[in-house]
Amino acid sequence: MKEKLQSIKDEALKAIEAADAPEKLNDVRVKFLGKKGELTAVLKSMKDVAPQERPKVGQLVNETRASIEKVLEESKKKMERAIREEKMKQEVIDVTLPAKKNMVGHRHPNTIALEEVERIFVGMGYEVVEGPEVEYDLYNFEKLNIPDGHPAKDEQDTFYINKDIVLRTQTSPVQARVMEQGKLPIRMIAPGRVFRSDEVDATHSPSFHQIEGLVIDKNISFADLKGTLEVFAKELFGPETKTKFRPHHFPFTEPSAEVDVTCFKCGGKGCRFCKGSGWIEILGCGMVHPHVLEMCGIDPEEYTGFAFGVGLERIALLKYEIDDMRLLYENDIRFLKQF
Numbered sequence: 140m141k142e143k144l145q146s147i148k149d150e151a152l153k154a155i156e157a158a159d160a161p162e163k164l165n166d167v168r169v170k171f172l173g174k175k176g177e178l179t180a181v182l183k184s185m186k187d188v189a190p191q192e193r194p195k196v197g198q199l200v201n202e203t204r205a206s207i208e209k210v211l212e213e214s215k216k217k218m219e220r221a222i223r224e225e226k227m228k229q230e231v232i233d234v235t236l237p238a239k240k241n242m243v244g245h246r247h248p249n250t251i252a253l254e255e256v257e258r259i260f261v262g263m264g265y266e267v268v269e270g271p272e273v274e275y276d277l278y279n280f281e282k283l284n285i286p287d288g289h290p291a292k293d294e295q296d297t298f299y300i301n302k303d304i305v306l307r308t309q310t311s312p313v314q315a316r317v318m319e320q321g322k323l324p325i326r327m328i329a330p331g332r333v334f335r336s337d338e339v340d341a342t343h344s345p346s347f348h349q350i351e352g353l354v355i356d357k358n359i360s361f362a363d364l365k366g367t368l369e370v371f372a373k374e375l376f377g378p379e380t381k382t383k384f385r386p387h388h389f390p391f392t393e394p395s396a397e398v399d400v401t402c403f404k405c406g407g408k409g410c411r412f413c414k415g416s417g418w419i420e421i422l423g424c425g426m427v428h429p430h431v432l433e434m435c436g437i438d439p440e441e442y443t444g445f446a447f448g449v450g451l452e453r454i455a456l457l458k459y460e461i462d463d464m465r466l467l468y469e470n471d472i473r474f475l476k477q478f
């Protein structure tokens with residue numbers, strides 16, 4: 140019996156050595172250790188062994204099984220490692236090869252101008268707030284002191300979805316929405332797309348962008364407004380820039396003003412760019428009308444504030460000396476590549 144086991148073991152080890160693929164190893168396992176394998180056959184013949192010999196033989200069979208299994212397992216691991224190494228050799232990557240260059244686009248001049256304006260105001264502690272482009276007439280006009288029949292409604296006639304809903308003509312409704320929430324003080328800018336039923340020409344488009352600013356707090360005065368916009372103009376157009384406030388009228392502010400800055404091209408001497416005046420108009424502003432505060436649930440006796448609105452395209456056109464607004468929307472790569 141002992142010899143028989145030894146010969147099974149030798150045979151098995153030979154077969155393992157000869158195996159050159161994991162499947163062959165599996166065949167060996169089945170042949171020697173499987174249910175119908177040779178070791179199992181030995182166990183089945185135990186009944187021919189004298190009873191006192193049986194434990195000894197049983198132990199021998201187990202030892203033989205264990206040693207075959209061990210060698211099988213080792214061979215399997217070795218084989219797998221060799222396969223893996225071979226595979227890695229085939230897949231080797233040459234890190235010194237030049238990388239493929241991806242075509243990466245860049246930001247649109249409008250986006251660059253917007254990020255610049257945001258950077259300036261965020262630096263002064265303002266929050267950037269966005270609102271819906273499809274807006275209730277109530278927020279777009281009514282709450283901003285532009286009731287039905289007000290002439291200002293004609294000036295910025297828009298696209299009506301129905302009697303109560305419009306494509307917003309300005310980003311000011313975002314201010315009304317924020318004021319209504321009643322969290323004071325407020326220091327925010329609201330950038331976004333707005334719509335007017337304008338014909339397309341060099342300075343008009345039915346869709347363009349505005350950035351509105353709003354500050355509401357106790358003791359906010361016109362001096363705060365002037366100081367803030369002066370910092371803004373200097374940051375945007377250079378430290379030499381001067382500002383000029385011209386009285387104007389807007390329904391939602393009182394007093395209101397339009398703001399000019401000294402021409403950054405000629406420094407105020409007068410040139411073709413500023414049409415000889417030395418000044419360039421950049422935005423409208425004013426102290427928030429007490430009636431607007433009231434309509435948005437803020438007590439005008441306790442709080443005051445200022446607001447301003449600037450056209451994003453206007454900033455981009457000025458900054459890059461572009462003379463036709465349509466260029467910003469045509470998406471001509473040859474034009475956009477320049478910025």
Ligand SMILES: [Zn+2]
Nearest residue numbers: 402405410413
């Ligand atoms: Zn000029």
